[in-house]
Amino acid sequence: MSRIASVPFGGVVQAELLYNAKRILPYALMVIFSGNALLWWGWGPAVARGWAVNSDFYISRMFVMFSFMTLPLFVAVLMGDVVARDFEAEIDPLIFSKPIRRVEYIAGKFIGNFLVLVCCEAAFAVTFLALQSARVPEMIVLAPRVAPFLRHFVFFTVLSSLPLAALCFAVGALTRNVKLVYGTTVAFYCLYIAGQIRMREIPLHWRIALDPLLMNVEQLWRGSSALALNQVTVPYNGWMLANRAAMLVVAVACIAVVNMRFATSRPRTRAASGLIAIDFAWPAPSIAPSLPAIDPWLAATATELRLLRDERSFGLAAAVTVIACVASLAAFPVPPSSVYAARTVDSLLLFLFAIALFYTGEAFHRDRALRVEPLLWSAPVSNGVLVTAKITAVSVVGLVVMVLVGAGSALVQLARGTTHGLALYLPIYGVILVPSLLFMVAASAALHTVARQKHLANAAGVAIAGAFYSLVARGVNHPSFNFLLYELWSPQSLNERWLLAHRAYTCAAAALLAWTAIRFMKRKA
Amino acid sequence: MLHIDAVTKTYPGVRALDRATLDVGPGVFGLLGPNGAGKSTLMQVIATLLDPDAGGVSFDGVNFLSQRLSARRLLGYLPQDFGFYPTLTARQTMSYFARLKGMALRDERGRAIDALLDRVNLLDVRDRRVGGFSGGMRQRLGIAQALLGAPRLIIVDEPTAGLDPEERNRFHDLLADAAANDIVVLLSTHIVADVANLCSRFAILQKGKIVGVDTPSSALATLRGSVFEASISSAALNALPPEVAVISTRRFEGALRVRVFASGGPPSSAFSVADPTLEDYYFSVLREDGAVN
Numbered sequence: 001m002s003r004i005a006s007v008p009f010g011g012v013v014q015a016e017l018l019y020n021a022k023r024i025l026p027y028a029l030m031v032i033f034s035g036n037a038l039l040w041w042g043w044g045p046a047v048a049r050g051w052a053v054n055s056d057f058y059i060s061r062m063f064v065m066f067s068f069m070t071l072p073l074f075v076a077v078l079m080g081d082v083v084a085r086d087f088e089a090e091i092d093p094l095i096f097s098k099p100i101r102r103v104e105y106i107a108g109k110f111i112g113n114f115l116v117l118v119c120c121e122a123a124f125a126v127t128f129l130a131l132q133s134a135r136v137p138e139m140i141v142l143a144p145r146v147a148p149f150l151r152h153f154v155f156f157t158v159l160s161s162l163p164l165a166a167l168c169f170a171v172g173a174l175t176r177n178v179k180l181v182y183g184t185t186v187a188f189y190c191l192y193i194a195g196q197i198r199m200r201e202i203p204l205h206w207r208i209a210l211d212p213l214l215m216n217v218e219q220l221w222r223g224s225s226a227l228a229l230n231q232v233t234v235p236y237n238g239w240m241l242a243n244r245a246a247m248l249v250v251a252v253a254c255i256a257v258v259n260m261r262f263a264t265s266r267p268r269t270r271a272a273s274g275l276i277a278i279d280f281a282w283p284a285p286s287i288a289p290s291l292p293a294i295d296p297w298l299a300a301t302a303t304e305l306r307l308l309r310d311e312r313s314f315g316l317a318a319a320v321t322v323i324a325c326v327a328s329l330a331a332f333p334v335p336p337s338s339v340y341a342a343r344t345v346d347s348l349l350l351f352l353f354a355i356a357l358f359y360t361g362e363a364f365h366r367d368r369a370l371r372v373e374p375l376l377w378s379a380p381v382s383n384g385v386l387v388t389a390k391i392t393a394v395s396v397v398g399l400v401v402m403v404l405v406g407a408g409s410a411l412v413q414l415a416r417g418t419t420h421g422l423a424l425y426l427p428i429y430g431v432i433l434v435p436s437l438l439f440m441v442a443a444s445a446a447l448h449t450v451a452r453q454k455h456l457a458n459a460a461g462v463a464i465a466g467a468f469y470s471l472v473a474r475g476v477n478h479p480s481f482n483f484l485l486y487e488l489w490s491p492q493s494l495n496e497r498w499l500l501a502h503r504a505y506t507c508a509a510a511a512l513l514a515w516t517a518i519r520f521m522k523r524k525a
Numbered sequence: 526m527l528h529i530d531a532v533t534k535t536y537p538g539v540r541a542l543d544r545a546t547l548d549v550g551p552g553v554f555g556l557l558g559p560n561g562a563g564k565s566t567l568m569q570v571i572a573t574l575l576d577p578d579a580g581g582v583s584f585d586g587v588n589f590l591s592q593r594l595s596a597r598r599l600l601g602y603l604p605q606d607f608g609f610y611p612t613l614t615a616r617q618t619m620s621y622f623a624r625l626k627g628m629a630l631r632d633e634r635g636r637a638i639d640a641l642l643d644r645v646n647l648l649d650v651r652d653r654r655v656g657g658f659s660g661g662m663r664q665r666l667g668i669a670q671a672l673l674g675a676p677r678l679i680i681v682d683e684p685t686a687g688l689d690p691e692e693r694n695r696f697h698d699l700l701a702d703a704a705a706n707d708i709v710v711l712l713s714t715h716i717v718a719d720v721a722n723l724c725s726r727f728a729i730l731q732k733g734k735i736v737g738v739d740t741p742s743s744a745l746a747t748l749r750g751s752v753f754e755a756s757i758s759s760a761a762l763n764a765l766p767p768e769v770a771v772i773s774t775r776r777f778e779g780a781l782r783v784r785v786f787a788s789g790g791p792p793s794s795a796f797s798v799a800d801p802t803l804e805d806y807y808f809s810v811l812r813e814d815g816a817v818n
Contacts, residue, residue: 295627295629296625296627298624299620299621299625300625303610303613303617303621306612306613306617307610307613310612366610370609370610370611371606371607371608372607372608372609374569374572374574374602374606374607375602375604375667375670376625378572378573378574378597378602379597379622379625380594380595380597380598380600380625380626380627381594381625385625524574524576
């Protein structure tokens with residue numbers, strides 16, 4: 001190890017491992033993944049369907065599902081800022097002034113962080129492995145085994161996350177913009193799901209070969225009884241091996257592109273013109289101490305909006321959201337009696353969640369990253385002004401995206417010659433989406449102020465959303481905790497009184513969360 | 526008048542401030558000290574960004590620990606380490622901070638911003654994004670934002686770092702102008718020349734304690750006739766008697782140039798009387814306190 005670490009490549013890998021060992025994020029991911037394993041072990045589909053929880057089939061299935069449901073966003077969280085953080089911390093001149101080759105830096109960064117990612121993922125596998133000694137009533141457990149866990153973990157999880165990690169690393173390294181990485185993973189989900197729907201008609205072996213997450217492997221045993229599935233040994237056939245080989249090629253290609261295109265330089269700065277001697281009269285503008293807080297709040301909100309608008313990722317995120325939401329209507333048949341506005345709500349909620357979580361995180365952590373905090377914090381404005389300005393700005397961004405999706409959906413509807421439910425966009429978006437957006441932004445603000453670490457808050461947000469989705473998918477759904485009303489409303493319920501009461505309840509929860517963010521904002525050096 | 530009363534702040538394993546007590550009136554007041562002496566910690570406490578473990582800070586009757594919002598209305602703060610939003614222009618940045626300071630009237634705000642940008646020589650580039658500014662330009666913008674809203678108390682922490690000599694002079698003029706308007710300016714620095722040029726009074730901070738408060742002229746008077754200078758060998762330097770305090774040693778044209786403080790006359794015939802400088806005073810105070818080896 002010391003010999004490897006003595007060369008620059010080894011040094012970079014070692015530095016990345018040490019850096020991650022001192023961060024909370026990897027440990028938080030391990031806890032989340034272990035919790036996920038525990039949930040799927042005891043309360044997953046195995047018990048209900050009579051599958052043995054440590055059968056070869058179930059182990060491989062769990063690793064595939066784990067890759068699909070949790071990995072892409074977590075991969076982005078861990079791999080997105082690997083290079084950008086060196087530039088943010090301004091360590092880049094210290095690194096690149098050393099005799100290190102670009103390929104050593106790139107490969108060291110990628111491999112170091114990918115190892116950390118694999119360690120985090122291994123928490124899922126190890127928890128699953130350890131739980132063989134435990135059981136809940138009616139659970140079938142076969143004789144304890146180790147090899148299938150190791151084999152399937154590498155084949156289904158590690159090799160699935162490798163190209164995605166390389167893609168996130170490439171986007172992050174080349175753009176040095178973490179939000180573009182998040183946008184890429186959200187787009188990956190959309191493209192992946194759309195691709196899977198499109199590929200339904202092609203032969204199964206092609207579907208397996210073209211599926212980066214190997215979700216279609218399960219189809220090989222479609223219709224088999226639980227008894228048969230418990231005896232199955234999952235083979236790695238030629239199509240699956242070709243798929244994994246292709247994933248390796250994709251990963252290597254991404255790293256090769258980074259190596260070719262990566263620039264160590266920063267944007268050039270231009271010096272000011274020469275000094276000019278000008279007589280100066282000391283400006284003494286009046287300050288009315290009793291000025292209402294509205295003007296600082298307006299200034300803060302306008303600045304936050306301007307900063308969000310200037311984000312390179314915002315245009316992409318808005319475009320992906322609009323295209324994905326509208327394409328889901330345009331590409332697939334929608335019955336004429338269907339309310340188009342209602343059909344966009346679920347997909348829009350997913351994107352609004354991503355916008356609320358990641359852009360609120362950006363708004364809350366930008367001041368620290370850019371070292372503006374001491375200037376802002378010494379200004380005579382309350383925490384309420386600074387926090388509510390950020391919440392308002394992100395909410396406005398969400399509203400803009402909502403309007404764009406609504407307009408696109410309405411155009412699709414008109415192009416198809418149906419005006420049914422055209423008047424329902426405003427009430428549906430206004431009653432269902434707007435309070436949900438406010439709630440998500442306020443919740444994200446509270447999360448980011450309490451956690452104080454961007455990636456930790458992002459990981460926690462994704463975990464909470466995943467747990468919520470998992471509960472709803474299992475049929476556990478109630479308005480008391482479902483502030484988004486996901487799968488709890490229909491266009492008909494717009495006229496019902498309980499719906500308005502629930503939205504007021506959601507807004508009150510949002511206000512409480514905003515207050516929490518204000519309360520927990522520590523204005524301290 | 527700024528009152529700093531027995532302010533104490535301890536970080537794990539380090540006492541950053543140890544019952545620091547100061548009274549600072551209008552004018553430029555210098556806070557000198559080596560790196561790690563506690564200057565920035567004291568600045569952050571006064572700027573309401575750090576809670577002390579004990580002690581208090583007040584200015585013109587406003588308690589800076591319990592009346593933070595009122596305190597911030599009086600403040601202009603330039604931290605040692607700060608940044609700006611790179612996508613905003615200089616004017617947008619200034620406008621934002623001005624409105625946070627309560628400057629609601631648009632025309633008045635615009636005039637004040639233009640005057641300040643003019644003063645720091647950034648008027649020509651006011652519509653350029655701050656992300657494209659050089660280090661010196663950012664520093665000047667930082668100074669300009671600290672002067673927004675006619676603050677009564679200006680705190681500047683190592684402000685001339687990164688400025689070229691001409692910009693540094695310009696900055697000195699700015700602070701001197703500000704102080705002429707009956708404003709308290711607290712200047713933290715480890716550059717003794719900045720204090721000598723600007724400050725009517727100064728304090729020396731060492732290991733979190735105030736180890737000396739004086740005016741530059743009386744500080745120099747205490748050393749007059751007691752500072753000697755000579756070019757000597759390293760062996761001769763080591764042979765100096767213990768009662769002779771070496772203030773500084775530096776290489777000049779290949780020889781070792783030594784300045785010493787000796788109240789009983791020159792240590793040897795090689796030494797001649799030298800005009801004391803504030804740097805001599807600074808080193809002699811630190812040496813008395815055991816900071817300089």
